[in-house]
Amino acid sequence: MSNIIRNTSGAKRAVPKVLEQRTVADTKKQRILPTRTTTIDEKKSQLLEMMIRLEDMYHTIRTKLGEEEANVHHQLEQKQKQKELEWQEITKQTYREAEEQGYASGYEAGMQQVHFELSNQKQEMEAMVKGAYNKKEELIQSAEPFLLSLSTAIAKKIMLNEMEQNPETMLSMVKDTLKKVQDRGEVVFQVSAEDYQHMVPMVDELEKQLDVNASLKLIPMSDLEVGSGLVHTPSGSYDISINSQLSEIKKQLLSMFEERKTDEH
Template sequence: MSNVIKAPIVTARTGKKTIAVQRYVLDDPSCADDRQREMEAIAAAKEEAAELRRQAEQYYETVREQLVREQEQWRHEKERLMQEARTQGYEDGYAAGRDEALSERREWIEQARRLAERANDEFYAQLESAAETMLEVALKAAERIIGTTLESDRTAFLPLVRQVLHEVRRQTEVSVYVHPDCYETVAGQRELLKSVFPHHVELFIYPDDTLPEYGCLVETPFGRIDAGVDMQLERLREALSRRLKEGMSPELAGAS
């Protein structure tokens, strides 16, 4: 997963004010391969978006050329009808031919407009569907990577906890709540976690079975911070979505 992920504001359980975590940085060098897989997934998504954009531009160029050809045909047909009416010498016939040609032209323009609108709607629908599919694939890959890493080594959870504590390092009393399955791992590193603070701190670590397996809740006198893995994945989803849109033209990004 990305080595920089923003976490959202989470409502306090006890009515206390909520503090926003700005950044989480997972410093474990073993995550290098995971970050590489994430970047490859993002690159593939951008390439797919670029290909879809190229196809759209090619399609619209084809439609434009067809419109030019049809307009040229209409111009020749109009001249023919006008010449035919003049040759006959009947004003009524000339007017009728002109009106008929104008009516046919208006009908053709309306048909072309409907065709372009339908093609436009179908294209954007396909583009949005493809982008969502790529996003879900990348996110599922990240979930598998994170899950496999934590299952094989629960200490990989500690950098996340350390980063959250770094955000509240100016506090003198901090409580950390984790799932019971992670409690022993986190509590066993209490002194290491306390080293994040530049001063003496009362650091309490509690098990909380209401949290998800890799959930983490940090509480200070000023509020609570939800910094679990689920929140990290949600931030990853938002980051991937933004990067996908960066691979599109402004028009396509605005339509999705």
């Protein structure tokens, strides 16, 4: 999911402070890399599993809210029936009193009052049901971005921790990016100062992913975060940082939620 940044002619950019640089010698030495216990693909798989669990949580919340809505609706219906029974009793009582007293006009006025009160009660109950439904939708919509932000934050922490324990984990991400580079000549790979010492033994292996006429230069940068990397070629630059990877995943999942929400409506 690398994000490519095309060169813009004439644009000036601030040059980050370069701590030191190392140019790969023409004679490449074969190096034996440590066995990787966890690949970046497995990390992505774990992230997707986490997203699935959060989606299950989201469906559980929706189900519970739906049950609450049904419960509220049932209670309102019971209250409405109770009110109707009460007003029916009042109507009968009014009729009896009017009949006993012989005041037809009084009976008619009482009936009008009863109908007026029943109409108001019905409108109030309908408003309560509508309000409960709207509140449920608001809770669902507000929960989706929060769950995604939480999951990506957790995933970032897990991946950074994995890279600290197994620095070679970043190798797979860099390889996938370098395979896309078609340029010849010098290719510059910038990493954080913390990652630099771990990437030095892997340079020869990484350079094998490039064209035979291309060379790779590894440079530590003081302004890059751990797990971040930039590959600069004559035709453009590639961002292979963890943040860009997770941002792309989050963007796709949000798009998926929006499409599903549109389908539901």
